[in-house]
Amino acid sequence: MGGIQLTNLDVVLIIAYVIAIYGFGLYFARHTKSTTDYFFSGRKFAWWIIAFSMIASIVGSYSFIKYSAAGFTYGLSSSMSYLNDWFFMPLWMFGWLPIMYYARIVSVPEYFERRFDRKTRLMALIFISLYLVGYIGINFYTLGVALNTLLGLDTFVAAALVSVGTAIYVFSGGQTAVIMTDLLQGVVLLAAGLAIFILGFDYLGGGSLLAGIENFWNGLPQSHRFMLADFNQPSKFHFVGVFWQDAIAGSIAVYFFNQGILMRFLALKSVHEGRKAIVASLVVLFPLAVLAVGNAGWLGAAMHNLGMIPEAYANPNPKDVFVVVTKILVQPGLFGLVMAALLAALMSSTDTLINATSAVVVNDILKPFAWPGRSDEEYLKLARWISVVAAGVGLSLVPLYMSFKSIYLAHATFVATITPPMAVCVIMGFVWKRMTANAAFWTLLGGGFAVGFSIFVPDVITPFAHGVSDEGGFKYMRALYGLVVSGVIGVVVTLITSPKKSDEEIKGLTLSSLKQAEQDFKGAVPVNKKVGRVVKLQVQVVPPQPDNGLSLHPDDLAVMSADVGDMIYVADGRWYLGGLRAAHAVVTSSDGEQGVVKIPSNIVHENNLLPEKGVRVEKLL
Structure with missing residues (x-):
């Protein structure tokens, strides 16, 4: 496609919107003062900020282009991928999240060393790095496709331009900038996507929404009306393949070892907030996102079947269908705004991955191996430059992804190839205490080798293929093959080897030691499970204290059901900031005036608290 004609108003709005988003993110980058801020935003955000920011990070990445293409080609069954994340959620909510949060682990490779040994950490580091950089490449490729459709730019040139802009943004910002930008993007993307759906019904109905809904359904080909794809055909999109590649391997990858998503949840103020964020995402936001990202493809299929696509856009390439349908439905100016939101959201997803890659390099290569013992300021400077390098490496993968027939197929192939050994190792590692370090290492190495071997000899996947045709080399079913082989290796090697670490060391x-993890997180004082209320207090700034603790009046502590020694959360009195100005602290004394909390000046300064605004205080543990 040679590019869609944009009006001057469209161009102005696209430029203005992208500049505004950059400015919005960089404004919040002022809060980045350390590597903890750069990677984890000080672990202080409320659930609703993370839930909405997840939309831009997960839904807003390649989803509009990818799922519109799948929806145009296969119909409503394209929604399967967004509605299958719940399989492992109980295990994630009540197992993996509290382990990572309470153990103060900053990366998945670090977990592998603490759980197993250093060589397993290095092996996990290889897989995590490939996963993150591969995802960065997928996102740049998607951006290139979008700009190729919009402006007629060469796909790789467009991806290169975007990579430069994204690298500059992440260099300057960090996790706080990413989260706050993604919060805005999540809201905008849902609104834009759902607006397109409504406009589509209006278009199909000639101004009547009810008639449009009826015409939409009648216009969908019969094969497009099913929520589930055929069991094992066609080879490019089928139920069993999407289940194993996306619902199982893909979901484990995203929630259990995608460093970017892990960092997002570790930025929350507590484990409980993380559980609320993921429930809100799965129950409310992701179903809305299914409608937002897939409807252009469904509308396009109905419009095409009814002969309602203008001749200028007749027979669109599935990769282009989101942009084409939006152009048909949306007026000039508003079209530019929708496209700007799409491009900025794609960049939001990519900056999450780039920031995560930087975190892995700093925390898993520089600090423990290559450059230990340096100051936090030095690591922060390096983290910024590593972000630039990560963007460049991701860009180098774009030509590889361009060789695939669709974005969906490119993504599916990537997930099925990279994730199975890590998925098995992560789940078995924290669920099965008996799993040994040798088993973890050989699960990764042997599983990775087996998956790599299947690329060159795809016939080995045939016994696992559920009757799927070998056309295209089993790009989906490789996930099941990899999971089974890796699982067998993990079990067998565990049974024939002995653990290197004692129960005390792990x-x-x-899962069997979660209560101890929570207690260790708090310290010597027993965990306080009593339910209390949030109190709003005035602030008295006091000089730095030897114990760096806070002092509250006994009556205020009673309302919170808190005691001296408990861990509390202190946030700006304005709830809508969602933790942007907040801190964790410990109650070290109960004296002073009722309605007033004494906070050391260093805590006020380090966490950007504004004493004149008051604070909201709640007990955590």
């Missing part, structure tokens, strides 16, 4: 790192 305390808090497995």
Whole structure:
């Protein structure tokens, strides 16, 4: 496609919107003062900020282009991928999240060393790095496709331009900038996507929404009306393949070892907030996102079947269908705004991955191996430059993804190839205390080798293929093959080897020791499970204290059901900031005036608290 004609108003709005988003993110980058801020935003955000920011990070990445293409080609069954994340959620909510949070682990490779040994950490580091950089490449490729459709730019040139802009943004910002930008993007994307759906009904109905809904359904080909794809055909899109590649391997990858998503949840103020964020995402936001990202493809299929696509856009390439349908339905100006939101959201997803890659390099290569013992300021400077390098490496993968027939197929192939050994190792590692370091290492190495071998000899996947045709080399079913082979290796090697670490050494790192993990997170004082209320207090700034603790009046502590020694959360009195100005602290004394909390000046300064605004205080543990 040679590019869609944009009006001057469209161009102005696209430029203005992208500049505004950059400015919005960089404004919040002022809060980045350390590597903890750069990677984890100080672990202080409320659930609703993370839930909405997840939309831009997960839904807003390649989804509009990818799922519109799948919806145009296969119909409503394209929604399967967004509605199958719940399989492992109980295990994630009540197992993996509290382990990572309470153990104060900053990366998945670090978990592998603490749970197993250093060589397993290095092996996990290889897989995580390939996963993150591969995802960065997928996102740049998607952006290139979008700009190729919009402006007629060469796909790789367009991806290169975007990579430069994204690298500059992440260099300057960090996790706080990413989260706050993605919060805005999540709201905008849902609104834009759902607006397109409504406009589509209006278009199909000639101004009547009810008639449009009826015409939409009648216009969908019969094969497009099913929510589930055929069991094992066609080879490019089928139920069993999407289940194993996306619902199982893909979901484990996203929630259990995608460093970007992990960092997002570790930026929350507590484990409980993380559970609320994921429930809100799965129950409310992701179903809305299914409608937002897939409807252009469904509308396009109905419009094409009814002969309602203008001749200028007749027979669109599935990769272009989102942009084409939006252009048909949306007026000039508003079209530019929708496209700007799409491009900026794609960049939001990519900056999450780039920031995560930087975190892995700093925390898993520089600090423990290559450059230990340096100051936090030095690591922060390096983290910014590593972000630039990560963007460049991701860009180098774009030509590889361009060789695939669709974005969906490119993504599916990538997930099915990279994730199975890590998925098995992560789940078995924290669920099965008996799993040994040798088993973890050989699961990764042997599983990775087996998956790589299947690329050159795809016939080995045939016994696992559920009757799927070998056309295209089993790009989906490789996930099941990899999961089974890796699982067998993990079980067999565990049974024939002995653990290197004692139960005491892995305390808090497995499901069986979660209570101990929570206690270790708090410290010597027993965990306080009593339910209390949030109190709003005035602030009295006091000089730095030896114990760096806070002092509250006994009556205020009673309302919170808190005691001296408990861990509390202190946030700006304005709830809508969602933790942007907040801190964790410990109650070290109960004196002073009722309605007033004494906070050391260093805590006020380090966490950007504004004493004149008051604070909201709640007990955590």
